[in-house]
C-alpha cells in the first residue's frame with residue numbers, strides 16, 4: 001500500500017486522480033470554482049504527463065456533447081463543471097445517461113443563479129439528480145480524490161454503464177489545501193483497469209447506431225432499463241469500494257457514519273458540513289451526549305434500505321439540506337430520508353433544515369445548537385415542524401417578536 | 415354494385431351509397447362512445463379533419479375530443495389524429511387504443527398496421543380508388559369498409575389534391591355519425607374563416623360529392639377474416655443499453671418515399687451534372703453513375719424539394735403525386 005501524502009486543494013486532488021485514470025478525452029469549459037481542476041489538468045497535458053486529448057470547448061453544452069461523442073466512440077472520458085456550467089450542460093447530461101455512456105464528472109458544488117452567486121451549495125447537483133447519473137457527495141479532498149477512482153470503476157462496470165458525478169463543496173473543499181494520500185499511478189491504473197468500450201463507433205468493422213429515436217413504443221422500456229442499471233450500481237458499489245479499501249486502506253460505505261451506532265440524536269448532511277459536525281459530536285460525546293452523524297455518500301443510487309435500518313431506534317434526526325426543493329417545503333435530502341424511513345416503517349421525528357445556501361457558512365456553535373434543538377424535541381415530545389426551517393435566515397421584526405430595537409418614527413407619525 | 419372481383423361474390427355486401435344518411439348520431443353505430451383514429455401525413459390535413467369532425471359533432475350536441483400524435487415533425491411524416499364522440503361528457507384522456515373507426519387519408523399508408531386495435535366490427539374508411547371488398551381482402555379486415563377516391567372528388571370540386579375534406583364526408587356518410595348538414599356547416603365555417611367564402615363553398619361541395627361517391631361494404635359473416643394485430647416488441651430486459659443498434663444501415667428499411675406528397679421531376683436534358691442536388695438531398699435519393707445524375711430513387715425520396723431548390727438549372731421541378 002505504497003502511498004504518498006501531498007498537500008493539495010480539492011481541485012488539485014481531483015485533477016491528479018483524473019490524470020491517473022489516463023482518460024482518452026477530457027473536454028471542459030472553465031467556471032468558478034471548478035477552474036482549478038482544468039488548469040491543473042492542462043498542465044499535466046502540456047508537460048506530457050498524460051496522453052489525453054484535452055478539448056477546451058466553447059461552452060459546457062459543447063463540452064458535454066464532446067464527452068458524449070468521445071464516450072460513444074469508445075473512450076474513457078472525464079470532465080468537470082459547476083453551477084451554471086452544469087445547468088448549461090443539462091440537456092446533454094440526460095443524453096449521456098440515456099445513451100448509457102460511462103464517464104466521470106467532478107461537480108464542484110456552487111449555487112445556481114439568481115441571484116448570481118459563486119459560492120457553495122448543492123443546488124447544481126440536485127438540479128440533475130433525476131438525470132440517471134450516479135452521484136457521489138464527498139466530505140473532503142481525500143474523498144474527492146478517492147471517489148473519482150471509485151466512480152470510474154462503477155461507471156464503467158458492464159452491468160451499470162451509467163455516467164457518474166463526484167460532487168464536493170466549492171471553496172470549502174475545492175480551494176482548501178489539505179493533506180491528501182495519493183496512490184501510485186500503477187496502483188490506480190490496476191484498480192480502474194484499462195477502458196473497455198461497450199460500443200466503439202470507430203470500429204468500422206462492427207458498425208453501430210447510437211442515440212436513435214425511441215417513441216411511445218420504446219422510450220418507457222429504455223427508462224426502465226436505466227432504473228435497473230442504477231440498481232446494479234447500488235449492488236456493485238459496496239464490492240468496488242471494498243476493492244478500493246484493499247488498495248488504499250480507506251473504507252467507504254454507501255454513507256459514512258460517525259459515532260452513529262449508539263447515537264440517539266443524529267445529524268444527516270451531505271458534504272463538508274458533516275466533517276465539521278464530527279468536532280461537535282466529539283465535544284458533546286465527552287459531555288455524555290449520545291450524538292452521531294450519517295453522511296450519505298451515494299445520493300444516486302440512494303441507499304434507502306440500508307440508511308433506514310441504520311436509523312432504527314434513533315430518538316430524533318436533523319436532516320441538513322444545502323439545497324431547496326422549492327415548493328416541496330422540504331429539501332431534497334429531507335425528502336429522500338423521510339420517504340425512505342416511511343417506506344421502511346421507521347418512525348422517528350425528522351427535522352429538516354435548509355442551510356448554507358449560496359455559501360452561507362455554518363459554525364460549530366450552529367451545529368451544537370441543532371443538537372440542542374433535537375434534544376428539546378425528544379424531551380418535550382413535540383413534533384418537529386412539518387416544513388423545513390431555513391437555518392440562520394434573517395427573520396423580519398414580525399417573526400422576531402420582542403427583539404425589535406429600532407423604531408421607524410416616520411411610520412408612527414402617519 | 416362493384417364488379418372488380420367479378421360476379422358471383424355472394425359473401426360480401428356492398429351497401430347502398432349513403433345508406434346511413436338519415437340515421438345520424440352516436441347510436442347509429444351502436445355505441446355510447448365512438449373513437450376515431452386518422453392516419454395521414456404531415457401536411458395532408460388529418461388533424462384539420464379531426465378538428466372539423468369535432469366541430470360538426472358539437473353542432474349535433476355531442477361531446478367530443480380531437481387530438482393528435484406526431485412522430486418526427488416533418489412534412490410528409492406519418493401523423494395520427496384522434497376523435498372521441500359521445501352523447502355524454504368524455505372524461506378520459508387515455509390514448510385511443512381500440513378505435514371504432516379508422517380513417518386512412520393517404521392511400522400509401524394502407525397496410526395491415528393501420529388496423530392496430532381497430533374493433534373487428536369497426537369501420538375502415540380509406541382514400542383509395544379501389545373497392546371496399548379489395549381493401550378488406552388486402553388488409554384482412556372483418557368489419558365494414560368504406561372507400562372513396564378523394565383525389566377524384568377534389569378534382570371535381572376544383573380543389574387542390576387534399577384528401578381530408580372528402581374523407582370527412584366519406585367518414586360521416588359511411589358511419590352515419592354526423593348529419594350532412596352539421597358537417598357542411600362546420601366545413602363552411604372553418605374555411606370561410608381561413609380561406610374565404612369561395613374556398614369554403616368548394617369544400618362543402620367536396621363533402622357533398624364524397625357523400626354520394628363513397629362505397630361501403632362488409633362481409634356477410636362478420637369476423638370471418640380475424641387475424642392477430644399485435645406485433646411483438648422487445649421487453650426492457652432485451653434492449654441494448656442506451657438503444658444501440660448493431661445492424662448498420664437500418665434506415666434502408668425505412669421507406670421514407672412513403673412520406674411524399676410531391677416528387678422531383680428530373681429532366682436529363684437540362685442537367686449539367688453539377689451534383690448540387692446530390693450533395694443536398696437529405697435522403698441520398700439522387701441516383702448517379704460516374705458523376706452523372708441518372709434519376710431519383712423514389713423509394714426514399716420524401717419529397718422535401720431541397721434538390722429542386724438548389725438546382726441552378728431547370729432540371730428538377732417538384733410536382734404533386736398522382
Ligand code: SF4
Pocket residue numbers: 677678694695696697698699700710714715716717718719720721722
Ligand atoms: S425531394 Fe429531392 S432532395 Fe428531397 S428527398 Fe427527394 S430527391 Fe432528395
Ligand code: SF4
Pocket residue numbers: 684685686687688689690691692707721724725726727729730
Ligand atoms: S442540381 Fe440540377 S443541374 Fe445540378 S446535377 Fe442536380 S439536377 Fe443536374
